[in-house]
Amino acid sequence: MTASRSSGWPAPAKLNLFLHINGRRDDGYHELQTLFQFVDHCDYLDFKVTNEPALVLHSNMSEAVADNDNLILRAAKSLQKQTKCQLGAEIWLDKRLPMGGGLGGGSSDAATTLVALNALWKLNLPTERLAEIGLELGADVPVFIKGLSAFAEGVGEQLQAVTPAEYWYLVLVPDVHVSTADIFQDPDLPRDTPKLTLDSLMSNPWSNDCQELVVKRHPQVAKTLAWLLEYAPSRMTGTGACVFGQFEQEQQANDVLAKLPASIKGFVAKGKNISPLMLRLAQH
Ligand SMILES: C[C@](O)(CO)[C@H](O)COP(=O)(O)OP(=O)(O)OC[C@H]1O[C@@H](n2ccc(N)nc2=O)[C@H](O)[C@@H]1O
Numbered sequence: 615m616t617a618s619r620s621s622g623w624p625a626p627a628k629l630n631l632f633l634h635i636n637g638r639r640d641d642g643y644h645e646l647q648t649l650f651q652f653v654d655h656c657d658y659l660d661f662k663v664t665n666e667p668a669l670v671l672h673s674n675m676s677e678a679v680a681d682n683d684n685l686i687l688r689a690a691k692s693l694q695k696q697t698k699c700q701l702g703a704e705i706w707l708d709k710r711l712p713m714g715g716g717l718g719g720g721s722s723d724a725a726t727t728l729v730a731l732n733a734l735w736k737l738n739l740p741t742e743r744l745a746e747i748g749l750e751l752g753a754d755v756p757v758f759i760k761g762l763s764a765f766a767e768g769v770g771e772q773l774q775a776v777t778p779a780e781y782w783y784l785v786l787v788p789d790v791h792v793s794t795a796d797i798f799q800d801p802d803l804p805r806d807t808p809k810l811t812l813d814s815l816m817s818n819p820w821s822n823d824c825q826e827l828v829v830k831r832h833p834q835v836a837k838t839l840a841w842l843l844e845y846a847p848s849r850m851t852g853t854g855a856c857v858f859g860q861f862e863q864e865q866q867a868n869d870v871l872a873k874l875p876a877s878i879k880g881f882v883a884k885g886k887n888i889s890p891l892m893l894r895l896a897q898h
């Protein structure tokens with residue numbers, strides 16, 4: 615049997631609308647409180663099921679990632695191992711999200727792989743089980759698997775669905791990589807924001823505890839954020855480097871994009887409380 619190619623599985627970016635660091639656990643991971651919202655700017659994956667267990671990835675990634683490190687292949691392997699599935703897959707990745715920008719592209723690719731192969735290999739694992747497998751690959755993977763905007767606690771895996779306003783965002787991509795591990799290891803990272811209730815967090819002004827440190831360490835992020843703040847309420851997502859400004863109307867975001875100096879890349883996207891991945895899964 616040669617299965618046909620199942621196309622157009624989206625792996626959306628996420629924004630951390632706020633990010634508070636509440637403490638550090640004994641294993642080095644950080645306790646945090648954050649609000650995840652998806653946007654409609656995505657990587658896209660295609661899958662073809664094969665009868666042999668081999669996994670093959672074709673991608674247009676601009677930066678080389680070894681197969682052993684690629685979160686797509688790690689996700690597929692992990693799913694095979696957990697379910698003793700003997701099927702394999704040929705996978706195509708159309709990479710559109712900037713890598714290492716705090717938009718969660720790698721985690722989202724892993725989540726889309728788990729969700730799509732669970733369906734295409736007819737494994738029928740429940741979402742909770744997929745999220746557990748995903749958490750082994752990265753703290754951000756479960757929210758992409760569950761597919762609903764969420765308030766997260768713990769290391770990012772305790773999720774509560776919420777529906778923040780779906781604004782338009784102008785996302786800017788400073789020309790610098792910020793390593794998530796480096797930021798979390800930095801002695802100057804503030805780690806003592808008190809844990810707050812969801813109600814008080816939703817009504818307080820939103821901020822990112824990593825932003826001040828990243829801005830201090832990376833002048834390109836400082837410059838990009840300062841530029842965007844002239845036009846809209848703006849802040850950093852995750853551990854950076856990307857920053858986003860918030861707009862009521864698409865046109866307003868596009869007008870600011872049109873003014874962007876050629877040296878900075880950016881895109882306009884809409885906040886989505888239901889992940890585009892869920893809509894694709896429903897069509898399957
Ligand atoms: C900061 C966020 O971007 C918020 O969305 C994420 O929690 C990071 O999630 P992620 O990239 O999936 O993170 P992982 O790949 O699990 O971890 C990368 C590195 O970040 C640090 N890390 C990550 C998450 C967390 N809650 N505490 C941490 O200290 C760890 O040093 C880890 O080595």
Ligand SMILES: Nc1ncnc2c1ncn2[C@@H]1O[C@H](COP(=O)(O)OP(=O)(O)OP(=O)(O)O)[C@@H](O)[C@H]1O
Pocket residue numbers: 679683684685686712713714715716717718719720721722723724754794852853854
């Ligand atoms: N499929 C993948 N796509 C992108 N990066 C990948 C992938 N697989 C592994 N990686 C590795 O993961 C690193 C982080 O990638 P990613 O784009 O998820 O960062 P990020 O947006 O900063 O994520 P986060 O906000 O979760 O920290 C990359 O620099 C790359 O080495």
